[in-house]
Amino acid sequence: MATHRHSLRLIVAAVPYAVLVAVLGAIVATAFAMFGLHSWPAMKVAPAIGAILGLIFAILSLRRHGLSFGTTLEEYRGAARVEALYDSYLIYAKITGEVTVVVSIVELPFILIGQTPIQYILVAGWTVMIAYTLYRAWQIRDASLFGNFDIFQIAGGAAFLTILGALLYIPMQAGMPTQPVTAFELVKIILTSNAFVAMGAMIVAIFGLNCVYRLLSLMNTHRR
Numbered sequence: 001m002a003t004h005r006h007s008l009r010l011i012v013a014a015v016p017y018a019v020l021v022a023v024l025g026a027i028v029a030t031a032f033a034m035f036g037l038h039s040w041p042a043m044k045v046a047p048a049i050g051a052i053l054g055l056i057f058a059i060l061s062l063r064r065h066g067l068s069f070g071t072t073l074e075e076y077r078g079a080a081r082v083e084a085l086y087d088s089y090l091i092y093a094k095i096t097g098e099v100t101v102v103v104s105i106v107e108l109p110f111i112l113i114g115q116t117p118i119q120y121i122l123v124a125g126w127t128v129m130i131a132y133t134l135y136r137a138w139q140i141r142d143a144s145l146f147g148n149f150d151i152f153q154i155a156g157g158a159a160f161l162t163i164l165g166a167l168l169y170i171p172m173q174a175g176m177p178t179q180p181v182t183a184f185e186l187v188k189i190i191l192t193s194n195a196f197v198a199m200g201a202m203i204v205a206i207f208g209l210n211c212v213y214r215l216l217s218l219m220n221t222h223r224r
Contacts (some may be wrong), residue, residue, distance in 0.1 A: 025054020
C-alpha cells in the first residue's frame, strides 16, 4: 500500500500543475451538477466547463509567478510558497487532541443516565471543542506559519468539511436510536463523533482564521 501511494505521488508530481487544476475543475463541476443541480443535461457539459475554468485559473496563477505551462505542482508550490497541509495540521493536532480527550472523558459518565440526553451533551461538547480550538488558534496570530494556499488545499478542505458535515448531520437529524443500545455502543458514538468534530475544528481553524489573519494584514497595510 505504501509503495502504491509513493508511486501515485511520483506520477502526480510529474504532471503539469495546469493539467491537475483542469482535472480538479472538471471533478468539482461534475459534483456540483450531480449533487447541487441534480441535472443530467448539466452533468454532460459540467466536466468540459469545469476543466476550461480550471485551466484558465491555473494559467493565470502560473503567469502571476512567472512560471511556464509545464510547471509541476511541487514547482508551483515552491514558487508560490505553499505549505503542505500536513504541517499545518501538526500545529493544531496537539491543541485539538487535548480538548477532545477532556470533553470525551467528561461526557462518558453521562451514559449512566441513559441515551436520551446524550445527543444534547454531544452538541455541547462539540461547541466547547470548536470554540477552544479557534481560541487557541487565534492566539497563534501568525498566518505566515502556514504559507499560502492553493486551489487543491481549498477544494480539499471544503470537500472534507462537507463530508464531515454530512456524516454528523444525518445522525443528528435522525436522533438517537429509539431502541435501547448498549453502553459500549454509546461510548463508540461519543468517541467517533468527537473525533470527526475535532478534524473539522482543525480545518476551520487552518482555513478560516488564516483568511481572517490575511484580511487583517491587508487592512493594516492599506491604513499605513
